């Protein structure tokens with residue numbers, strides 16, 4: 001119960017002012033993630049989910065409230081979480097191998113060791129044999145896996161994944177969801193995962209945070225008590241449908257208010 | 258799915274480049290023969306008539322070939338190497354200068370406001386006037402000619418590199434910052450590489466100007482170089498030699514542009530593997 005949390009968000013609000021108009025993006029968000037927990041965040045588009053990630057990574061500052069990262073107060077937050085934005089944003093002029101070692105490279109660690117480690121992980125990430133390929137020659141699913149490997153190799157305890165599978169076709173997405181759970185269990189990372197897909201939110205998570213429409217508030221916190229390792233989606237169907245029902249009604253409530 | 262590192266793929270572009278050069282040579286050769294035959298006929302007819310000016314102004318192709326036979330030792334050993342040296346030295350310095358100025362302009366808005374008008378003004382001053390000044394100041398060596406080449410070439414490189422530096426994806430820059438990158442790392446790992454395709458577009462323009470710049474500088478005053486050869490030819494009414502110099506200038510410029518294309522394709526493999534299915538590159542030649 002008294003486990004330290006690796007990420008804690010306390011009463012965070014954020015308002016943007018653009019061309020004289022005020023956009024209230026986040027309103028009094030509070031939650032904490034336990035080490036190794038898989039949290040998914042779901043909410044209508046524009047509810048400030050990506051903004052929350054920008055605040056956690058330190059790219060932007062909250063108007064009020066505070067964010068504690070890495071099991072203890074850290075003054076300089078930038079670079080403390082592994083961040084994977086909605087677009088894969090691989091460097092087009094780098095090969096897959098040189099893309100995925102970006103994190104260690106920016107930290108000033110040895111590139112050779114980083115490459116060594118990356119090579120060992122390529123098969124797990126389904127990128128075996130593609131280390132010298134340029135990103136634009138890869139399929140969407142492979143690019144996404146490369147971006148994920150880059151995020152894992154940053155060696156951060158907390159990973160922020162912003163709709164990583166949003167742009168993929170349903171089949172590839174399901175395959176990658178199961179694979180992500182495997183990888184997560186091997187690496188024991190704390191993951192915050194944004195999605196707009198109800199099924200995905202439930203299937204992956206220990207806990208789902210439901211955001212309301214703008215301004216984003218947490219309208220519901222749903223604990224997913226399905227056993228792990230999770231079976232395939234079809235086997236889980238009845239349980240999933242029940243939880244999805246709960247989620248959908250929470251989403252509708254959040255939209256209505 | 259294509260497998261990476263297939264060497265046959267990466268050799269293809271150079272081969273197809275060769276094929277294109279051969280094609281070009283064939284077409285050019287065909288046209289040249291056609292016009293050469295035509296002008297030979299014209300020339301001989303004109304010879305028969307006294308006082309026909311164009312007979313004196315347009316040498317017969319055979320005369321140009323003769324001029325080459327008479328002077329190729331001198332040209333190959335003295336004039337062309339000198340011009341080539343000035344061109345390459347000037348172009349390299351223009352690259353260094355252009356990229357540095359672009360970086361400065363990219364670095365701060367204030368510098369951009371200060372430098373930009375100076376850049377534009379530098380292009381409105383007649384190079385002729387500057388060239389004479391330079392020679393008065395620095396003497397007859399190759400220094401002033403290299404400076405003229407730099408003046409001709411740095412502008413397109415500066416502008417294209419600058420606009421290239423601005424093209425880097427802002428979301429990518431945010432990602433790097435979120436990963437803890439310093440501004441320096443962001444510049445070298447994201448902005449500079451993103452500027453490269455644009456830089457090469459500028460370099461290609463600069464390369465086409467560069468030989469002309471060197472010859473222009475030599476023409477004003479020099480001891481060696483194609484420009485001197487050209488000037489001497491004109492002052493002794495040896496139009497056959499002048500045409501030879503002009504042809505050689507064109508040839509050098511073309512070879513230089515081809516060289517830039519080749520370097521670009523080797524340096525920007527990522528750009529040409531993706532943007533274009535074949536490495537047709539910039540679409541010239």
Ligand SMILES: Nc1ncnc2c1ncn2[C@@H]1O[C@H](COP(=O)(O)OP(=O)(O)O)[C@@H](O)[C@H]1O
Pocket residue numbers: 016017018023025043044045046047048049050051052214
């Ligand atoms: N940098 C910014 N400047 C101004 N408005 C912003 C900025 N970032 C996000 N917003 C606004 O904040 C709201 C929430 O955006 P976002 O966090 O991207 O939503 P979500 O990821 O949940 O779809 C949107 O209305 C968006 O227009």
Ligand SMILES: [Mg+2]
Pocket residue numbers: 049050051086
């Ligand atoms: Mg978003």
